[in-house]
Each structure stands twice: as C-alpha cells, then as structure tokens.
Amino acid sequence: MRVSIIGAGLAGSEAALQLAKQGIYTDLYEMRPEKQTGAHKTGDFAEFVCSNSLGSYDITNASGLLKHEMESLGSELMPLIMDSQVPAGGALAIDRVLFSKKVTDKILSNQFINVIRREVTSLNTESPIIIASGPLTSEILSISIKNFLGEDYLYFFDAIAPVIEKDSINFDKAFYLNRYNKGNKDYINCPMNKEEYQNFYNILINAPGIELKSFEKDANFFEGCLPVEILASRGVDTLRFGPLKPIGLVDERTGINNYAVVQLRQDDKQANLYNLVGFQTNLKWGSQKELIQSIPGLENANIVRYGVMHRNTFINSPKTLNPTLQSRKSPNIFFAGQITGTEGYTESIASGLLAGLNMANYINKEPLLKLPAETMLGALMNYISYEGHSSFQPINSNWGILPPVAINKEIRKNKKLKKEFLAKRAEETLKNFLNTI
Numbered sequence: 001m002r003v004s005i006i007g008a009g010l011a012g013s014e015a016a017l018q019l020a021k022q023g024i025y026t027d028l029y030e031m032r033p034e035k036q037t038g039a040h041k042t043g044d045f046a047e048f049v050c051s052n053s054l055g056s057y058d059i060t061n062a063s064g065l066l067k068h069e070m071e072s073l074g075s076e077l078m079p080l081i082m083d084s085q086v087p088a089g090g091a092l093a094i095d096r097v098l099f100s101k102k103v104t105d106k107i108l109s110n111q112f113i114n115v116i117r118r119e120v121t122s123l124n125t126e127s128p129i130i131i132a133s134g135p136l137t138s139e140i141l142s143i144s145i146k147n148f149l150g151e152d153y154l155y156f157f158d159a160i161a162p163v164i165e166k167d168s169i170n171f172d173k174a175f176y177l178n179r180y181n182k183g184n185k186d187y188i189n190c191p192m193n194k195e196e197y198q199n200f201y202n203i204l205i206n207a208p209g210i211e212l213k214s215f216e217k218d219a220n221f222f223e224g225c226l227p228v229e230i231l232a233s234r235g236v237d238t239l240r241f242g243p244l245k246p247i248g249l250v251d252e253r254t255g256i257n258n259y260a261v262v263q264l265r266q267d268d269k270q271a272n273l274y275n276l277v278g279f280q281t282n283l284k285w286g287s288q289k290e291l292i293q294s295i296p297g298l299e300n301a302n303i304v305r306y307g308v309m310h311r312n313t314f315i316n317s318p319k320t321l322n323p324t325l326q327s328r329k330s331p332n333i334f335f336a337g338q339i340t341g342t343e344g345y346t347e348s349i350a351s352g353l354l355a356g357l358n359m360a361n362y363i364n365k366e367p368l369l370k371l372p373a374e375t376m377l378g379a380l381m382n383y384i385s386y387e388g389h390s391s392f393q394p395i396n397s398n399w400g401i402l403p404p405v406a407i408n409k410e411i412r413k414n415k416k417l418k419k420e421f422l423a424k425r426a427e428e429t430l431k432n433f434l435n436t437i
Ligand SMILES: Cc1cc2nc3c(=O)[nH]c(=O)nc-3n(C[C@H](O)[C@H](O)[C@H](O)COP(=O)(O)OP(=O)(O)OC[C@H]3O[C@@H](n4cnc5c(N)ncnc54)[C@H](O)[C@@H]3O)c2cc1C
Pocket: 006, 007, 008, 009, 010, 011, 012, 029, 030, 031, 032, 036, 037, 039, 040, 046, 047, 048, 049, 050, 051, 052, 053, 054, 118, 119, 120, 121, 132, 133, 134, 135, 136, 137, 138, 141, 213, 311, 336, 337, 338, 339, 343, 344, 345, 346, 348, 349
C-alpha cells in the first residue's frame, strides 16, 4: 500500500523518511517551486521560512528536551540538523540552505519516495494520507480539508493571548473569582488601582509592535479578537470597558472596587497554565514581558507562550485528532506539522516523526504509538487533542504542559532543579516506553 504525503516541509519530509525507513512507499507532493506560499523562497524541501534557529538543545530546556526525544525516536532530520550547525551561543542554529539541500538530496535519492511536484487540490479520503501542508496550506487544499473536517474545524489566523505558568503568580495580590461570583472560582484575577492602570497603559501605548508580513496585511481580524494595543489606541479607558473591566470582580479579602482587572483563564487540563483573557497582542516579546510584569500579581510571571498574530492555517485538533495524530473521522488520514496546532520548527519535525511512525504502524496493522504524557512530545500531543479547551490555539513545547510531579518544596521553588527533574523523568519514561514496544 502507498501513502500520500501532502507537503515536503519540515513535517512531511520527516514523515516520508520515517515511512521509507520501514520500506513503505510514499508519493510526496510538493507544490513549490511552481507555486510559492508567500514565505518560502526556494523549491527545496524542509525550508526554514524565517529564523535559522531551532532554539535550545539543552535537555533542561523544553525545546531541547523535545530534540533529545526526537533523537531517541529515530528522527531522520535531526542528524542533518546537527550536520548543518552554525555557531549561535546556546542555541541550535543551522545553515538553512545547506540543511534544505541535505534533506532534498536524501529524499530524492530514496527509492521508496516518489516526489510529485504539484499542488494537491483535493483530498482522496479513501487512501492513506498524511496532511503536512503547513501554516500556509494553499487555499484550494484548505477548502478540501475544511470539507473533510467540517465547517468550523479549520482556522486561518493566530490571534493568541500570552500564556503563563500558575506557579509564577503572586496570590498575595491575585485572587480566584468568577465575575459576579457565578459558578466556581475558575478565573484568576489581577486587580489594578488607577495609578497601576495608568502605568500599564503608558507601557502599552509606547510599546513597539511587530511588522506584519505582506501576505498578512490583508488580515481581517474579528472585532472580538483585536489586539490589546489596538484597543488601547482607541482611548485610555477602552480596555477598562472591554477585557479589563473590573465590574463584578471584588476581592473578598479587601472589599475594594478595583479600577481595572486582568483575568486569567485555565489553559490546560492540569491547571498549570493560564492565558490572559482578551489579551491578543502583536507586540514584540520584550514589550509583552514588560507589560505583563507591570500587572499586579504577575511581577514574576513566567511566560510560556507569547501572544502572536499571523497567518496560520491550523485544524481544530481537540475535536478532530487523536494524540496519535490520526484523524478521528477517517483512520487512514493523519495530520502532521504546524497544521495540527504544534507551533515551531522543532515541534513540526517532531509531529512529522510521530505521524510517520504511526502511519507505518497503521499500514502494518500494529498498535499506534501513544506517547507517555511525561514526555514533551506526548504532552504536546495530549495538549492538542484535549477536548476541554475553551478556545484552542497553537502551542510550542513548554514545561507547563507536563503532568505535575510530587516533588519537595525545595525543588519546586528552584526552577533549574525542577526542569532537571522533569527532563530526567521524561527521558526515563520514554526509555521504558520504547523498551516495551
Ligand atoms: C511566516 C512564518 C514564519 C515562521 N517563523 C518561524 C520561526 O522563526 N521559528 C519557528 O520555530 N517557527 C516558525 N514558524 C512556524 C513553523 O515552525 C514553520 O512554519 C514550519 O515550517 C512548519 O512546518 P510544517 O512542516 O508544518 O510546514 P511547512 O514547512 O510550511 O511545509 C508545508 C509544505 O507544504 C507545501 N504545500 C502547501 N500546500 C500544498 C498543496 N496544496 N499541495 C502541495 N504542497 C503544498 C508547502 O509548499 C510547504 O513546502 C513560522 C511560520 C510562518 C508562517
């Protein structure tokens, strides 16, 4: 049986090589160079569209841990990345042209991979397919994916509010309460007095934003999804009457009617992560940090995900995918890469790796791999396929998505020790898991 893979980007290339390693033939469809995406520049495979850095390789960094897991799982692209490295301090950066050439050569010379240079315009949902067409999936294919999944299951823009770790919130200032005391105490509230709000507002209106790319400038953002900086530019009180309205949020401890309140909503099953409600932003990351840490209670906030706004095609994975990357609707269809809601170069390759392994198992009629939640890749897969998100937005690897550990107070308070502990747990769990299959 042949597998079709749509997109020879980071995920599609890794998936094709994984299948080839197991002797499974693939037709790998790539529309470039004939048709470009707006961000890619070449016709080579696995092109890095923006930065040439994959972040850290240090195992005590969330992205670094993911890379180590990919090596343990037999990633085909990781050795090529290591062979294309350029000096970049603590980061793993590469010569992107060299890397893409290496990937392209490896694929073109592989007898199990048949490269077809054309745009896929419709899905043949009867045969095995891995859809890895990325954040800039061509329009006509997007329509076909939408028809397959259903009207509300494909999104085209990220409008993401920052996400922070609950452990880093100062609860001497912040408090749990739902507006008007309705239901449970689900929300975390950070109250501001007039002076604190004025300071926050000044930082916000003076902060530099990120230039949108030409293909993103036509974006029609919904009024309900406007970035905070745009709301702030409409007047000093717009936010106080919008997402930061204080009404119905009186801290029982003080009884004070606050001037403004920033609310945080649970973002993950384990309640380790919270997003800032209505806080979509396109500010530069340094400015976001300064702004967030000016909010009372968030002075030491550990930001695991910064706000972004850019074009990004991604599916509603919590409603459509299993943690194995298999479609719930059709077992012969898998998704991989950024289109699944895993964000970043490393994450895209990692999900291509898992999709390749699982498609091979599917073809060979073997059980699919459901990676342990304690591993970074397993946690990412659980996150994107978790049905309880109030609104799903893409995520990259971070410590907050791992299940909590029973550790003593000393380790919990020491970030370095905690990461070492979590990394070791992930490594050992993956090793044991791989020994059992
Ligand atoms: C502008 C931009 C900048 C980014 N910058 C970074 C960054 O600096 N760091 C980072 O970690 N992440 C970044 N990302 C996020 C993400 O890591 C990359 O987009 C990554 O390349 C995603 O990998 P992928 O395999 O899912 O998709 P891609 O690598 O984009 O691969 C998808 C492939 O599918 C092809 N394709 C699309 N539609 C069709 C079709 N109909 N038929 C045939 N082929 C098709 C495309 O040509 C492409 O080659 C960025 C994303 C964007 C959009």
